[in-house]
Amino acid sequence: MxxxxxxxxxxxxxxxxxxxxxxxxxxxxxxxxxxxxxATPHGPAPEPTHPGLDWAGSQIAKHEGDAPGEAPPPSLASVEGVDVSSHNGNVPWQTLWNGGVRFAYVKATESTSYTNPYFAQQYNGSYNVGMIRGAYHFATPDTSSGAAQADYFADHGGGWSKDGRTLPGALDMEYNPYGPTCYGKTAAGLVAWMKDFFATYKARTGRDAVIYTSTSWWKQCTGNYTGFGAVNPLWLPRYGTSAGELPAGWDFHTIWQYTSSGTTVGDRNRFNGAYDRLQALANG
Incomplete structure (x- = not known):
């Protein structure tokens, strides 16, 4: 059967x-x-959906707060600066110059898909009134490799020339605007991503990039890694009357972003040194 x-x-x-x-x-x-x-655990995250809302400090103010008010009066051993991105639109550079601003950082790129539509007006405009200027890249370590983003940055405004008035490019590492604070990476993974970016940027330009980051984010997401302080100048955001505690590895900050609510352009910065030292940073 x-x-x-x-x-x-x-x-x-x-x-x-x-x-x-x-x-x-x-x-x-x-x-x-x-x-x-x-989130895409088996591949890169989607490209940024609102890069025009991401700038140096946009997430610092959200996560760490913005204490309004001016920093102590500038001294002969400091230089006043600003940083701008597309959210600032066309910037009145002559007004800023007349107010004592002498350097600027301009957002150029984010991930490998975004370029600042106001970049030419901001980058060239600051230069044309006499400022020392530089470009920065808003990092999204979960969308592509550090090398890919360094190449994209160098190809879209982040290059460097020894003209005495161009600062080395800066890498903006801060809280993720799109998901997990540390971009879904371990501390070792984020450090490796930054090493990849820095090595590629130096190979492309001959310069060690500046790093923009806050002490709180650095502790949380890199385990307070100490390995970049001897090479990469520190651009530190802290809104209030002093730069305060630095991330591990740095004995001093090079640039301090001390407020996001300044006049004319909100983000105000102070170079930690006299004007000739700012020129030396530009000259490499």
Whole structure:
């Protein structure tokens, strides 16, 4: 008498279908959790969706607060500066120059998909009124490699020339505007990503990049790594009356972003040295 196995063969697909349904339900629930929407554990994260809202300090103010008010009066051993991005639009450079601003950093790029549409007006405009200027890149370490982003930056405004008035490019490392604070990476993974960026940028330009980062983010996301302080100048955001505690590895800051609510352009910076030292940084 023949043996009928149709019952077992029918049960097995139903079992697989049930398991698939469970997995789909779990995946849907995970996507509703804070910081997981759009996450791609087996590949890069999606490209930034609002890069015009991401600038040096945009996430610092959200996560660490913005204490309004001016820093102590500038001295002969400091130089006043600003940083700008597309959210500032066309910048009145002559007004800033007349107010004593002598250097500027301009956002050039983010990830490998965004360039600042106001970059020419901001980068060339600051130079044309006499300022020393530089460009910066807003890092998104979860979207592509450090090398890829360094190349994109160097190709879209982040280069350097020894003209005495161009600062080395800066890498903006701060809280992720799109998801997990540390971009879903371990401390070692983020450090490796930055090493990749810095090595590529130096190979392209001959300069060691400046790094923009806050002490709180650095402690949380790199484990307070000490290895960059001897090479990469520190641009530190802290809004208030002093630069305060520095990230591990740095004995002093090179630039201090001391407020995001200054006049004419909100983000105000102070170079930690006299004007001839700022010129020396530009000259390499």
């Amino acid at each position: 023949p043996v009928h196995r149709s019952g077992s063969s029918h049960r097995r697909p139903r079992s697989y279908a049930a398991l698939a349904g469970v997995f789909l339900t779990v995946a849907a629930l995970l996507l509703t959790l804070p910081g997981t929407a759009g």
